[in-house]
Each structure stands twice: as structure tokens, then as C-alpha cells.
Amino acid sequence: MGTSYWYIGAPNGVVICVDGMEDRQFRGRFYHGYSEAATEFEDIDQILFELEHFFDFLNFPHATTEERSFRDPGRRTENRQEREKVMKDKELLQKHGELGTFIVRVQHRQHNSWQGRITWMDENRTVYFRSIWELVKLLVSAVETTAPEAEEKEPSWFEGDDAAGLPGDEIS
Numbered sequence: 001m002g003t004s005y006w007y008i009g010a011p012n013g014v015v016i017c018v019d020g021m022e023d024r025q026f027r028g029r030f031y032h033g034y035s036e037a038a039t040e041f042e043d044i045d046q047i048l049f050e051l052e053h054f055f056d057f058l059n060f061p062h063a064t065t066e067e068r069s070f071r072d073p074g075r076r077t078e079n080r081q082e083r084e085k086v087m088k089d090k091e092l093l094q095k096h097g098e099l100g101t102f103i104v105r106v107q108h109r110q111h112n113s114w115q116g117r118i119t120w121m122d123e124n125r126t127v128y129f130r131s132i133w134e135l136v137k138l139l140v141s142a143v144e145t146t147a148p149e150a151e152e153k154e155p156s157w158f159e160g161d162d163a164a165g166l167p168g169d170e171i172s
Contacts, residue, residue: 006121008033008089010105012060014051016139017097021147024140031095033085034058038095044136055109058083063109096121099146102139122146 008015011033018028029038030047032054039054041047055061095101106116113131120126120142129135 006093006103006119008092008103008105010107011083012055012058013089013092013103013105014054015092015095016047016100016102016104017095018100018102018139018143019098021099021143024144026099026139026143028097028099031087031092033087033089033092034083036087044140048132048136051104051106055106061106061109065112093121100139100143102142104135 014030014032016028016030017038018026020027025043027040027042028047029040030050031038034057039050041050056063093103101121103119103121104116105118106114108115113133114135115128115130116135117126117128118135118138120138123142127138129138
């Protein structure tokens, strides 16, 4: 299994390392190039909030909608500041989770959701997702196939109606 074609390819690319799963909730950590420390998460909600916070920190991809609040009506989005990377892509790609490792590249934050692509490093597969919901479905279905209690399940990550992309969307 060659890894020479794995890449982050975006300033906001992250490597998600899933270490455990219970009741369809996974826990683990994710890494990005702007910190050497991992950001840990205990469930799906937490990773989504942490990733959204990271994208806001970078202001990339730029959100097409802004948060509304009664508390701070004068809040404005700050201009994008250049952030300095402290970890190279090669170092990021060496991080691995016990149940699965994924490269996530969110290309757009439109319609109050995310669009982008996810690479399941363990299976060398990449799929485009059109929403946060599809991203979550892809992550959960992939991790379920590798969880110790799911040894006999067939992977459904790229099959039938469970797949996020349309037929032919897969990249090998």
C-alpha cells in the first residue's frame, strides 16, 4: 500500500484519527498544520464544533453566512490573517488512529454546511461530500467496519445508497 499520493492540499486540511467508538459515537483527535498539539474530541458533536472553530480561526474556507446574535449586533468578521504553519504535511500524514485515519479537506462552507472531500487513508479511498451530514455518515460507516465488534461486516463506505457521492465520484 503506497502512501506517496496522500496529501493535505489545503490550508485548512486536517487529519482525523479515530481511536474508539461506542454507540455510533467515536472519539479521537485531529491534527492540522498550525499546531503541534492534537485537538481531542469525545463525540461527533465535539469534533464538528472544533473543526468549525478551526475554520473560523483561519477564516478559510470563508463562511457564506454569519452567526446572528442579540448580544453583539456590531460583531464583524475579522479580516483573514496569515497563520504560520508549525507542522508540515508530511508530519501530519504520519499521524494515525487505532480505528481509522482520515484526511478531510473542506472546500466550501455554503448553505450552513460544508462541502469537500475525505480520504480514508487505511483504504486509500477518497469521496466528495456535499454536507456535514454526509461527512458524518462516511466517518461512522468507515469506523464501524474497522471496530473490533464489526469484524464480519462488509464495508459500505462506497456502496449503494449509503455512499455520499454519486456513482463515479470515487477517486482511486
